[in-house]
Amino acid sequence: MSGPVSFWQGTGxxxxxxxxxxxxxxxxxxxxxAAEVFDESGYAGASIMRIMERAETTQGAIYFHFKxxxxxxxxxxxYQAARLYGMPQEARGxxxxxxxxxxxxxELQRNVVLRAGVRLAVEQSESxxxxxxIYQEWIECFRAELSVARAQGELRPExxxxxxxAVLVAGxxxxxxMSQIAxxxxxxxxxxxxxWRCLMPGIAAxxxxxxxxxxxxxxxxxxx
Amino acid sequence: MSGPVSFWQGTGxxxxxxxxxxxxxxxxxxxxxAAEVFDESGYAGASIMRIMERAETTQGAIYFHFKxxxxxxxxxxxYQAARLYGMPQEARGxxxxxxxxxxxxxELQRNVVLRAGVRLAVEQSESxxxxxxIYQEWIECFRAELSVARAQGELRPExxxxxxxAVLVAGxxxxxxMSQIAxxxxxxxxxxxxxWRCLMPGIAAxxxxxxxxxxxxxxxxxxx
Numbered sequence: 001m002s003g004p005v006s007f008w009q010g011t012g013x014x015x016x017x018x019x020x021x022x023x024x025x026x027x028x029x030x031x032x033x034a035a036e037v038f039d040e041s042g043y044a045g046a047s048i049m050r051i052m053e054r055a056e057t058t059q060g061a062i063y064f065h066f067k068x069x070x071x072x073x074x075x076x077x078x079y080q081a082a083r084l085y086g087m088p089q090e091a092r093g094x095x096x097x098x099x100x101x102x103x104x105x106x107e108l109q110r111n112v113v114l115r116a117g118v119r120l121a122v123e124q125s126e127s128x129x130x131x132x133x134i135y136q137e138w139i140e141c142f143r144a145e146l147s148v149a150r151a152q153g154e155l156r157p158e159x160x161x162x163x164x165x166a167v168l169v170a171g172x173x174x175x176x177x178m179s180q181i182a183x184x185x186x187x188x189x190x191x192x193x194x195x196w197r198c199l200m201p202g203i204a205a206x207x208x209x210x211x212x213x214x215x216x217x218x219x220x221x222x223x224x
Numbered sequence: 225m226s227g228p229v230s231f232w233q234g235t236g237x238x239x240x241x242x243x244x245x246x247x248x249x250x251x252x253x254x255x256x257x258a259a260e261v262f263d264e265s266g267y268a269g270a271s272i273m274r275i276m277e278r279a280e281t282t283q284g285a286i287y288f289h290f291k292x293x294x295x296x297x298x299x300x301x302x303y304q305a306a307r308l309y310g311m312p313q314e315a316r317g318x319x320x321x322x323x324x325x326x327x328x329x330x331e332l333q334r335n336v337v338l339r340a341g342v343r344l345a346v347e348q349s350e351s352x353x354x355x356x357x358i359y360q361e362w363i364e365c366f367r368a369e370l371s372v373a374r375a376q377g378e379l380r381p382e383x384x385x386x387x388x389x390a391v392l393v394a395g396x397x398x399x400x401x402m403s404q405i406a407x408x409x410x411x412x413x414x415x416x417x418x419x420w421r422c423l424m425p426g427i428a429a430x431x432x433x434x435x436x437x438x439x440x441x442x443x444x445x446x447x448x
Contacts, residue, residue: 042347044268122401123266123347132406156425163418167395170402170419174394177346177401182356194387195394201380202425 027065030055031079034072035116042123043073070129073120077134080117086222094154094204095212097145098196101172102219105188108176122177135173139165146203159203171195189216251289254279255303258296259340266347267297294353297344301358304341310446318378318428319436321369322420325396326443329412332400346401359397363389370427383427395419413440 033055037046048069052059066072087103088096107114121134143165149155175195179188193214204212257279261270272293276283290296311327312320331338345358367389373379399419403412417438428436 042268044266124405130405132402135402135405160418160421164422166402166415167399167419167422170398170415171391171395172398173401174396174398175391177397178356178359178390178394181348181354181359191390191394194384195391197384198388198391198426199422200426202422 023065026057026061030057030062030065030072031075032113033057035076035079035113038073038076038120039112039116043069043120048072074129074131076113077117077120077129077131080111080114088222091144091148093145093149093152094208097142097149097168098212098214099218099222100142100145101168101192101196102189102216103222104172104219105176105185105192105216106220108188109185118173118176122173135169138169138172142168154205154208155203156205164199164203168199171199189219192216247289250281250285254281254286254289254296255299256337257281259300259303259337262297262300262344263336263340267293267344272296298353298355300337301341301344301353301355304335304338312446315368315372317369317373317376318432321366321373321392322436322438323442323446324366324369325392325416325420326413326440327446328396328443329400329409329416329440330444332412333409342397342400346397359393362393362396366392378429378432379427380429388423388427392423395423413443416440 030051034046034051037051037054041050046069048059048062051072052062055062062072066075086107087100104114108118117134120129121131124131143161146155146161146165150161155161172192172195175191176185176188179185179191193216196214200209200212254275258270258275261275261278265274270293272283272286275296276286279286286296290299310331311324328338332342341358344353345355348355367385370379370385370389374385379385396416396419399415400409400412403409403415417440420438424433424436
């Protein structure tokens with residue numbers, strides 16, 4: 001009798017696993033459709049109805065996964081960081097910090113989920129989200145590279161890593177806002193190059209100058 | 225007969241002048257009411273009806289002065305720069321550039337027209353304005369101080385004034401976006417201090433370091 005029982009048990013487990021996997025896929029499809037709509041129209045211009053049509057799903061499925069448009073916007077902001085597959089997992093210091101900013105510049109040009117997350121983060125007074133955590137995450141990510149850089153003797157003795165990490169996020173954020181308006185983000189890698197030229201003397205040890213490469217192509221190599 | 229004629233002519237001129245002055249005042253009242261509503265609710269959340277109620281004027285008066293909500297938003301973006309009465313007219317170099325950024329940080333905390341203009345400029349993908357000119361104006365304003373600074377020998381020989389002016393606008397823009405979310409702009413002067421600490425080594429000549437003062441209070445003195 002053990003055969004049929006375990007057969008049914010097995011089928012039940014498979015069915016549950018299939019349903020769970022389908023729920024995960026549906027959630028991702030909704031998030032990606034929401035990202036496209038938020039990227040195109042901003043928070044105020046997006047509606048659950050348009051997201052539903054774009055995701056080719058039902059209103060019930062959307063509300064099963066997300067309580068409200070605000071909840072969906074918050075999920076898109078959080079989802080984008082998790083989607084940067086190409087990003088190195090381990091901090092390696094100042095050159096990797098530079099390469100990371102170029103990687104983000106390229107990803108913003110082609111990754112709609114990152115773009116929507118950044119747009120929602122910048123325009124969040126529109127949505128009333130007041131979600132600082134996305135900035136905090138980037139500050140901590142940049143800060144980790146600076147800690148490794150400090151240990152490797154790459155930083156100026158008087159440089160303040162905490163201040164610099166937040167200033168770099170601010171400089172990147174402002175650059176991407178301006179680049180979006182000026183050129184639809186086409187000139188973002190050039191703006192990031194100029195940002196680094198202005199910031200480098202304040203962070204890099206005197207002998208690092210010639211060893212560090214400001215090459216927008218390096219970030220492109222990590223692309224998904 | 226010349227008496228009565230010139231009397232009537234005179235009265236007519238006065239009447240025209242009064243009407244013109246009233247039109248200018250009405251336009252300003254509409255712009256200030258629009259700034260309040262855009263500051264509170266963003267572009268998408270603002271309606272001509274709410275602006276009309278806030279300005280205590282008629283729909284006819286609004287459409288006499290402005291073609292559309294988009295036209296009104298563009299006027300608010302442009303109006304804010306003209307309203308910075310306290311700002312010095314003449315470029316004086318690096319210290320004045322520093323003081324200017326602190327002045328703007330304080331003005332953003334209390335000047336609703338500047339705040340609305342900046343919000344509309346940052347969130348302009350929301351409104352479809354694509355108005356880069358406000359960033360260009362600030363770049364040129366900062367650039368003028370840098371030219372004077374260069375002439376006075378205050379800059380590093382290798383510093384690039386054009387790049388630095390745009391990077392400073394980007395750093396300020398990103399700082400104010402992050403400060404707005406983190407603290408309702410209460411910590412903006414501190415963020416600008418840290419921005420300058422990171423940027424200073426890349427722009428100021430070696431012997432300038434001790435002569436330049438990073439004092440958020442200095443900008444406050446210019447306040448309207």
